[in-house]
Each structure stands twice: as structure tokens, then as C-alpha cells.
Amino acid sequence: MKYFFLALSFLFLSCQNTTTNSKTFRGSALGTTYSIKYFSENYILKESAIDSILKSINLSMSTYMDESDISRINAGESVVVDDNFQQVFKASQRIYKDTDGYFDPSVGMLVNAYGFGPQGYSEDIKESQVDSLFQFVGFNHIQLSEDDKVVSDLPVLYLDFNAIAKGYTVDVFGNYLKSKGVIHYLVEIGGEVRVKGENLDKASPWKVGIELPSENNSRELIYGIELKDESLATSGNYRKFRLDSSSGNKYVHTIDPNTGRSQKTDILSASVITSTCADADAYATAFMAMGFEKSLRFIENQNTLKVILIYSDSYGNQMTYISPEIQSSVEEF
Secondary structure: OOOEOOOOOOOOOEEEEOOOOEEEEEEEEOOEEEEEEEEOOOOOOOHHHHHHHHHHHHHHHOOOOOOOHHHHHHOOOOOEOOHHHHHHHHHHHHHHHHOOOOOOHHHHHHHHHOOOOOOOOOOOOOHHHHHHHHOOOOHHHEEEOOOOEEEEOOOOOOOOOHHHHHHHHHHHHHHHHHHOOOOEEEEEEOOEEEEEOOEOOOOEOEEEEEEOOOOOOOOOEEEEEEEOOOEEEEEEOOOOEEEOOOOOOEEEOOEOOOOOOEOOOOEEEEEEEEOOHHHHHHHHHHHHHHOHHHHHHHHHOOOOOEEEEEEEOOOOOEEEEEOHHHHHHEEEO
């Protein structure tokens, strides 16, 4: 069986036809790569439409652009935010409450301090620095006003939507294709994916692959799964980490919002399947911070999320938990 990798390595935008009605676009977006494949007899997706969607989202939520709304807000400006920002903010509020704060976009200052933000840091972060910055964390202190401005009672504010923005962008592309009458598609950005209908080239459900957690540059698939009218996002610390050159300390990109620390838990990789990619993206991030036992209790108490959690047990063995509802559609390599 042929599976889509959940992280693709195409550097240049291209379009190709596999069959008469199959169209594929690949390129760079949001600091990573994207792939869009869809089937339509009439509609032709244009590069200008892709560029327009990506530009609007970057201008709204990219912390790597000084002129974006989020960067201006983080710099202390009063900004009327657009619909993209509002949608992501409201989804973040909902998931922040649902996860008891394990998903928290207000950890941006700590993300920067540990070297995972736009500027990065070369020196070893001190515990006193973490304690000092931790006072600025708490998404419950941040609201949207009636005139669509971000307001907060925190003395300093720094928002970072990178843990949900990719998934949201996947949803935007999916909804755009739907609005054009496309009922069979796959959209993937940096490993976050949303599918609708079937892969008509194969006359089968869409199939995607989940990578083996590995700190080297190899990309080996460990599981494949069939998806239909669903989204899947994966979060992991096995590639997103930083080694401090002076101390040798290893810092992972997952920040525990309850402690402010760069927190490596026993979960190596969290893949979440649900209806929207924004939700899947955010919950996968939250599970990385929760750890396996808390994540499992959370998952067992709701019925909207399906997961594949790759984790390390108390003996250091790599284990996998797969939600019962999807076990029959998961293939192990």
C-alpha cells in the first residue's frame, strides 16, 4: 500500500496531473511544506488562491513577521484582529478550558526563552529566568473585546499560536475546496492533514503514514491509517529539541504551562484524529505536555478524539496506545 508521509519535503511549488481529474500542488508554507491533492472535473485551484490564503494567515498570526497582527499585539499595540485570528483565539480558549490549561498559547515568552521562537537563544536558560517569565503565562487572563481587540490583565503579553495555526490553515484550505464543490481531497501542511471523500486514483480511502519517533533525520513509517472525512495531527519532541552548547542541557519544544518548564514527558509522539485539524493540532500539543496517564484519562472521558500515542513505559520500552475505534484501520509496518 502507498501511504502519504505526514511530513513532506518539497521545496518548490508545482502542479501535476495524475489522472484527468486529479490535481496536486506542493510547496512551502508556514516554515514547512504543504501538499494538496484533490479531484474535480471543473474546478482548477490556482496558485494565486493558495498564496492569498497563506498571506492572510501569516499577516494574522505569524510571530516571524513584525507586521503581523500577533506580532503587533505582542509589541503592545492595540489591533482589531481579523476573522482568522478570532477563530483561532476562540478555539484556543475552548481547548485551554477543556484541557485544564495544558494547551496555552500564552507561553510564547517561554517558547522564546528556551530557543524555539523567532529569535532563538544561545545561552543556557536559568531557573530564575523561567520563574520571572512564568508570571506572564495564563490564557485565562486574555480575552477578545467586543470590538475584536485582545485585552489582558497580564503585565506583559506574548501570544504564540504556532501549536494550532498549521492545523487551522489546513482547515481553511479544506473549507475553501469544499466551497468550490470539491468533495474528494487531501490537504497536508507540515504533517497536519485533513481529508474528505476518497482517493479516487486508488479507489480507496485516503491513507496516511505516521513516522517512527527518532531523533535522527530518517523518516521511517511505523503505522499507516485510513481516514475518511477526518483530520489528523501529530506532535512529538523527537526532532524539535535544542542542545545548549555550554551546559549540554537538552530542551524540548513542549512547554508545560503549569510549571513553565521545557517538559519532556513519557509520550514520544501524539497523533490525534478528529473533525477539524485545528483541534487535532492543539490536542496533540496538550497531550505531549500531559504525559501518557493524564492523556489516557482525558481521552477515555470524551468521545470526539481518537489517538495513537507512542510512549515510553517505566522500563524504557517503546509502547503504543491506539483508540479502540480505529484499531481495525491501523496498519503496523
